[in-house]
Amino acid sequence: MNIGDVADRARLPAKTIRYYEDIGLVTPARRPNGYRDYSEQDMHKLAFLGRARALGFSIEDCRLLMTLYEDRNRESAEVKALASDHLARIDEKIAELRQMRATLADLVEACAGDHRPDCPILADLGKTP
Amino acid sequence: MNIGDVADRARLPAKTIRYYEDIGLVTPARRPNGYRDYSEQDMHKLAFLGRARALGFSIEDCRLLMTLYEDRNRESAEVKALASDHLARIDEKIAELRQMRATLADLVEACAGDHRPDCPILADLGKTP
DNA sequence: TATAAGGCTTCCAGTCACTGGAGGGTCAAG
DNA sequence: CTTGACCCTCCAGTGACTGGAAGCCTTATA
Known part of the structure; x- marks a missing residue:
């Protein structure tokens, strides 16, 4: 998926999604032409982030929440x-x-x-x- | 008055008061040694600012409010x-x-x-x- | 096939209202 | 004469984006 598609689906601006990559939250694959290529899992993470942010959690809280989310031994x-x-x-x-x-x-x-x-x-x- | 005195009286950090000068809100006189020298009027303005900020007005709103405060024809x-x-x-x-x-x-x-x-x-x- | 529109890329700068810190000058007390 | 509390300037960072410039890439249409 291109960034525009995930932006629509996660209801986040593309700018914000790129920013989340900058700070290491969601790192999509790249196509040969340099375009970001988001997997369903990336999409899922972005949706998670969007919801956590909407509840007012800080970015650092979100980072921790995602870690916990992915940790089966939490x-x-x-x-x-x-x-x-x-x-x-x-x-x-x-x-x-x-x-x-x-x-x-x-x-x-x-x-x-x-x-x-x-x-x-x-x-x-x-x-x- | 030195900045420390007005800081205490207006209950604003000295850093903040210097910042307000940077952005042109309250411009005190200077002593020969370079120290800021606040008049009672400066003090009054800072107190005004402190209260307006405590009510959540933005800096630009505060600027406008001060103008209005000083305008007898408002x-x-x-x-x-x-x-x-x-x-x-x-x-x-x-x-x-x-x-x-x-x-x-x-x-x-x-x-x-x-x-x-x-x-x-x-x-x-x-x-x- | 040319071209135009729209999407994608990076990078830089700005937002808001401070806040922290380095590096250094000044002043009053003991 | 030294100590400690002030004061000064300047630079950089905060949080979470957001806007814009400059330039590729793709897709649809003429």
Whole structure:
């Protein structure tokens, strides 16, 4: 398969797939003309990566997850630990964003949003602590 | 004031404050010895920046917000629009993270996390679509 | 068979908002 | 006069791509 085909099937940009090769995640064979030639297994790896990335795992986490995926002697505890850590980080991120959102929503609410210059948003940002 | 003093008061790393100068956000005076010399107004700007960044505004948004802050003829509508857009982006981000979180939490829940290799997390990531 | 469109290649640079570190000058206290 | 805490500049790296230039290769059509 050419890169365009796997890009369509894995729903990843070709640029990204080349990048994954650069960093050693998926290394396809090459045709005599220099074109990348992806096997079904390569395709499968890319799909795996796409899904792990969509769950927010970092590239390094993905690399580790792929290793575990291919290791028949893995312990599910290791995978679960990785995923739980990631889950905790997502929760932190959500909490942080919700805090931002709450503050910002209050400010937006309080702002008239008309032609006058008075603005509680700027007033808050500029207040001396 | 030296950079260390404003760093403490604005709760921003000195490195970050120098970076803000690089990109033209806050340009302090210089002493004869080359040290930066921050005025109260510089300090105020840095505090403004710190708060805007803490609300998740991008640097370019911050630049615009500072301009508006200093413009006595601004219209609060412009500020409100900027903040509302940002609020919408935060909401999108939260929704995205909650979706991730939900999926991941289900997988973590389903995983025994013991010495055995069977793992629903990896099974899900590796499933053919 | 010529050509044009589209796909493929590499390589370089840019994104965002810092952050780390090397290498060196300055200042206040003891 | 030395020590240690500041301060300076400049360069490079982070994460995960993304855009673009310059140039092959393939395929379809005239």
